[in-house]
Amino acid sequence: MAHIQLKTAIPGPKGQAILERRKNALPSGLAKSTEVAVERAEGALVWDVDGNQLIDFAGGIGMINVGHCNAQVVNAIKEQVDKYIHTCSLVTTIEPYIELAELLNSVTPGDFPKKTLLANSGSEAVENAVNIAKYYTKRNAVLCFEGAYHGRTLLTLSLTSKYALFKKGFGSYVSDIYRIPAPNMYRKEEGMSEEQYIQFCIRNLERAMIAQVDPESLAAIIIEPIQGEGGFLPIPTPFLQKLRELCDKYGIVFIADEIQCGAGRTGKLFAIEHTGVVPDIVVSAKSIGAGMPISAVTGRAEMMDAPHLGGVGGTYGGSPVACVAAIEAIKQLKSEAFLNRAIEVGQIISSTMNGWKSKYRAIGDVRGAGSMQLVEFVKDRDTREPDMEFAMEVIKDATSKGLILIRAGLYSNCIRLLPPVVITDEQLKEGLEVLEGAIARAQERRGG
Known part of the structure; x- marks a missing residue:
């Protein structure tokens, strides 16, 4: 069974209502990377208020290494x-x-x-x-x-x-x-x-x-x-x-x-x-x-x-x-099992994203250490000119398909992957498939 299960668009009706309340109650300078309004979370999964089940690759900006609600x-x-x-x-x-x-x-x-x-x-x-x-x-x-x-x-x-x-x-x-x-x-x-x-x-x-x-x-x-x-x-x-x-x-x-x-x-x-x-x-x-x-x-x-x-x-x-x-x-x-799992997660992410380089010219670099991995997008691989719009387009697309992501980089042209280290291989690979799909669609919109 897929771990991403969508019942509505993201945000759905309840999510839209909460986001409207946020707009009216919170200062506009408080940014948000996605339109996800959370109801609960466990492990590497997040459920929004409309009942959608999502995979979390942001981990609260690296705050949930041991998983949500450990x-x-x-x-x-x-x-x-x-x-x-x-x-x-x-x-x-x-x-x-x-x-x-x-x-x-x-x-x-x-x-x-x-x-x-x-x-x-x-x-x-x-x-x-x-x-x-x-x-x-x-x-x-x-x-x-x-x-x-x-x-x-x-x-x-x-x-x-x-x-x-x-x-x-x-x-x-x-x-x-x-x-x-x-x-x-x-x-x-x-x-x-x-x-x-x-x-x-x-x-x-x-x-x-x-x-x-x-x-x-x-x-x-x-x-x-x-x-x-x-x-x-x-x-x-x-x-x-x-x-x-x-x-x-x-x-x-x-x-x-x-x-x-x-x-x-x-x-x-x-x-x-x-x-x-x-x-x-x-x-x-x-x-x-x-x-x-x-x-x-x-x-x-x-x-x-x-x-x-x-x-x-x-x-x-x-x-x-x-x-x-x-x-x-x-x-x-600090346990050996956890640290080994961090390396395993990183290897899956790194090998997968490095494999994308030959397929997607917008990918300039894949880098990181352990399960702290990132993909950087550029307009041209030779000049390495940053492409901030591409990164945001991918995040919006991937989030609409049930994957929570955030940007990074001095030029905000990167997507950082900080999933809970306790994520399963199946969840991880499913999330990576969603991310690749979003990259492919963004490149296609730019002429293939």
Whole structure:
């Protein structure tokens, strides 16, 4: 039996009514990738309010690695709600906060004493990480990268790239932030081999330490080991090694933003583990909470202890309900079976989409790591001119056929695949067939 079962158009009558209510009640700046109005979800499936059954390839933007309504997570939440919902970690001590911190301290990269601070969102975690780095180093400058997404608070929006979509109209921004290009192997300099291009990027980094900022003024370097919003760009190991070298030489705090690429998505619990580079601070969120709002800053104990008493924390940080969800999620995320499944899912996606390259000229690149995979659309394979309209056309078509998708990329010309890792092979292949059909129809509309 097909897992996609459509009873109405998407949206159907009930969905249209809810979308109209959304239009009237919510700000227009709150974007939505699809017209799906959800009633319930389980595993990799979503049911809308009109009774349509869909396959989810977006996973809440990578928030549902262990699947929608994961049974162990749901049971942990129910048990905790029956005990107490909130007493505030600034007022009382709650064991779930401590247990989750101990767990994160043990599973993050690095064989050194660590401590963990909990918050509610990725933005909060990034902001805390940078503030801790500033306090520890007694410096103000931060280095970040083009294509990065770190959040929407004032500080994290200042760090975020992709100006028109996220930053337009919200300035001015935090000072002492410096941004340089991140390596993009698909769009490397013409005529360069991959190795030559990586060395070119390293030379640009070294030049920035002279032309833009004194490395002895840098409090932190923050980077996503695999850029998420930027287009699933894995940062080459030699480049990350160079960052680590700079941080060691000049006393800079190395912050790895693992919010989207972490939580077992790539076949390692944290994406940076593929490189052997050990950051000083790891920022995590999204799938560690299995859908609950929670984030974490885990780092070297001496750095985490730097701020004065009362200098960190928040009313809702470390909610016991969110903590127990994260504990159960991480137990699954770090298991060998889960990590192996992430690799299997990624292999199915990658091999399938790479097979499309010879059939669909709009596909410029297929890339990613583990079950974090992406397809990039271009108007011309030689010039690699981005085709944003093609990507959106494919998403609208595929969603109408029962597949939930979202875009990505600096130019918004990519479709990112972040299905729950617990998705079955049958669901995965069915979703990929729907995606291919949408690509084929979009190409046909452009002349075959």
